[in-house]
Amino acid sequence: MFKDPGRGGALVKVAVDAMGGDFGPSETVKGALQAMEAHNIELLLVGDREVVEAELAHYDIKGKSVQVVASEGKIGDDEHPIEGLRRKPKSSILVATKLMKTGDADLLVSMGSTGASMASSVFLLGLMEGLERPCIGGPFLGVAPRTVLVDMGSNIDCRPSLMVSFGALGSVFSHEYLGIENPKVGLLSVGSEAAKGNRQVHDSYELLQESHLNFIGNVEGMDFFTGRVDVIVCDGFVGNIIMKFTEGLGTALSRYVEQRLAGHLPADELGKVSDDLWQTTNMPRTMGGPLFGVNGMVMIGHGSCRASGIAGAIDTGVRCAGIGMVDSMRQELARLASAGALKS
Template identity: 60%
Template sequence: MGGDYGPPVTVAGALAALDAHPEIHVTFVGDPDQISTEIKNHRAETDRIAVVPSDGKISDDEHPVAALRRRPRSSIAVTTHLLKSGAADMAVSVGSTGATMAASVFALGLMEGLERPCIGGNFLGLAPDTTVIDLGSNVDCRPPQMVSFAALGVAFSRHYLGIQSPRVALLSVGEEAAKGNRQVQDTFTLLEKSHLNFVGNVEGMDFFTDKADVIVCDGFIGNILIKFAEGLGSVFRPFLQRQLASTFPEGAVTRITDAIWQSTNLPRTMGGPLFGINGLVMIGHGSSGPEGISGAIETGLLCHRIGLVNGFRQELSRLDMAIMLESGE
């Protein structure tokens, strides 16, 4: 029921994924009348579709935990409990990220050794093999948490992107070990002592220089990065359209500018998994259109097929907890 556009978009996108994958079943959670109306509009009645009723939704301006307590039958709460019960293999949400995270932790639990879940992945088409973590779920992170996030990023890089020995770097304002704020410097020390293939600090331009496969930052920086990229793509597309209109045919201009927008707006079209949860929960962009919903399902199907959740557990189990506790925090 969440997202900027609600059932008209989520139903259309899920039905597109259903058509593309005859092996899957889709359960819609929410207001049965609204959902059934949309299904009928697409003439998509089939035994591969189920509708489970819920009561209300949690909006972005609400405190996630308090809202979940007030509305334990909200659409995201019911969805995560369906996953916990085994009635589903993955969940997809484009609603409140905070509510999705909180509901997932309550219903499914965190993996051993983690204090918080996080969001990561490859968010730039111009750097398709670079995993960035955290992309916005934790704006305040202690150094041990950032090391555990790095391990999750390594698992994603290895299992999802096929990079066997991912190089881990820390995003900072300079390559030198002494650069950065206290959080970065303390995290640097812990990463050096970890089992991870840590290559040091990188700077903002290094998303495109192939110096690292996994770049670690806190969610405050990560969310700024992803929103900046989205905004740049959105303004660059019309700018290029104006500049190229007198030189190239309209169709060629559209192909070029659409490719640039897609490259800077990957989260809107593919979604990504919530890292560190004992279950597969996919988070899509709130402003996703139908292609974003179907894209999040496509990404989730691949994550399920490669056993990404178990990959997360395996990488976390290799972390030396004694090193993690050395910071004394």
């Protein structure tokens, strides 16, 4: 389903924000080491040295390319991202991002504060030319693994030109990562007719129609599952609500299935069905979300991710790095800019 550069591909240096997330550094270290089994990577574990080294002591890393890069503290989800970066210049996310800026890392992975990860990436790596803001995108439903949603929550208020850039970045991801030729781009609305939707949708519709993207018009929530569209564009306010609704629905349905089928299936089989249902509706927790639009490959993950989710985010990032995702996105934005599609 996904393009894969292979286990024997070029070495990828991965900077991991070991302190990020609800379970760092124990789960981040464990997940990062798991990822080494699938890919040719060098690990740069960024965090409080003594704490990270204590976690590494639980594993046999002899012969593995693992390095601890010292940092001091982390920026929490309850902190304002910009203020956090100013107050904590040696925090794990800033130190990890600096490794990307200096070329000492090819990929950055963090389960920490999304706002801090985005802010540090924008400040240190910079935005791609012609782009106003970065965004988060990718598949988010296991029953629709080839349908990309963008934006997943990084931009709450969006001008129409930003929505066009979302479509362009999502289209590149769909083509390069999922292998879909000429991806169909749709604008999420309350009806398929051009006249439906609010002002943002109407204005975005016009710009998308004028772009060179394969824009098919408005799509509805049901179209995540119909195969009619490959990339669904919306602002981050709507995208994040959709994503978290499905996550919550998956958790509720898993419990419901367990209750309804208890006594009808063996306990181990019932557990597998329940787990599969949860994973189907929680795809971002198993593969992370690429941060589109910054000059470097950055993966952001859910704060509640355990080791498997961290390994999954690294897996996605390594694949993206291996197929030149960032360069392809720069080229696509340049084409849009030359056509005037990124005008305000």
